[in-house]
Amino acid sequence: MTGGPAFDRTFRDTLETLLVWRRDVRRFKTDPLPDGLIEELLQLAALSPSVGNAQPWRFVLVDDPARRDRIVANFERANADALSDYEGEQADLYAGLKLAGLKEAPVHLAVYCDEQSNLGHGLGRKTMPEMLAYSVVGAVTTLWLAARAYGVGLGWVSILDPVEVDKTLDIPEDWKLVGYLCMGYPVEEHTTPELVRAGWQDRVDISEFIVKR
Ligand SMILES: Cc1cc2nc3c(=O)[nH]c(=O)nc-3n(C[C@H](O)[C@H](O)[C@H](O)COP(=O)(O)O)c2cc1C
Numbered sequence: 001m002t003g004g005p006a007f008d009r010t011f012r013d014t015l016e017t018l019l020v021w022r023r024d025v026r027r028f029k030t031d032p033l034p035d036g037l038i039e040e041l042l043q044l045a046a047l048s049p050s051v052g053n054a055q056p057w058r059f060v061l062v063d064d065p066a067r068r069d070r071i072v073a074n075f076e077r078a079n080a081d082a083l084s085d086y087e088g089e090q091a092d093l094y095a096g097l098k099l100a101g102l103k104e105a106p107v108h109l110a111v112y113c114d115e116q117s118n119l120g121h122g123l124g125r126k127t128m129p130e131m132l133a134y135s136v137v138g139a140v141t142t143l144w145l146a147a148r149a150y151g152v153g154l155g156w157v158s159i160l161d162p163v164e165v166d167k168t169l170d171i172p173e174d175w176k177l178v179g180y181l182c183m184g185y186p187v188e189e190h191t192t193p194e195l196v197r198a199g200w201q202d203r204v205d206i207s208e209f210i211v212k213r
Pocket residue numbers: 022023024025026098099100156157158159192193194195196
């Protein structure tokens with residue numbers, strides 16, 4: 001195919017709406033997602049770019065209740081430990097934040113980077129091997145946007161001990177945890193991040209982060 005589709009103004013406006021309404025979601029309805037939807041969303045995520053076309057993403061759907069309970073306990077320990085780094089008003093604010101929807105979310109998805117696969121034959125990562133994991137991060141972003149387009153919320157949980165997660169999920173040695181994701185239908189929709197609404201961290205105008213050389 002030589003000429004691709006022409007994306008018009010209407011499409012661009014809709015794309016902007018998608019970007020504006022994508023949120024990190026921590027408040028989920030417990031309703032399950034329709035059969036096959038997660039697989040469909042992962043198909044879309046797999047259209048993401050990756051260094052050397054290595055496609056290093058590995059998706060672990062965590063359905064087993066006992067394993068999910070261990071992930072919840074892992075989060076609670078890590079979150080209590082993180083709280084102890086703060087003091088005074090900031091500690092009070094931190095303690096009031098909801099930083100995961102692990103108990104309610106119908107879908108737990110652990111996203112790994114396969115660091116030993118021969119796919120891509122090492123292209124593009126000799127000087128910057130971390131590009132492999134960055135490729136997986138890109139796929140998570142695609143998944144995040146695709147999910148939102150289907151009305152599905154996604155929340156990224158990084159307050160976890162990754163070694164414990166690997167043990168809980170019986171993960172191969174060469175896989176590195178990139179993200180533990182909760183997915184499901186959101187209880188509420190917002191255009192501003194939860195951490196902004198809670199007074200933890202405001203958005204900064206992008207002009208502050210653009211430099212010219
Ligand atoms: C790599 C990464 C890790 C994150 N980890 C957490 C987390 O552990 N808990 C949480 O509540 N939010 C987590 N978030 C969500 C961020 O807090 C959120 O993206 C940010 O506040 C902006 O909000 P928005 O995604 O709704 O725009 C994470 C986001 C990213 C990209």
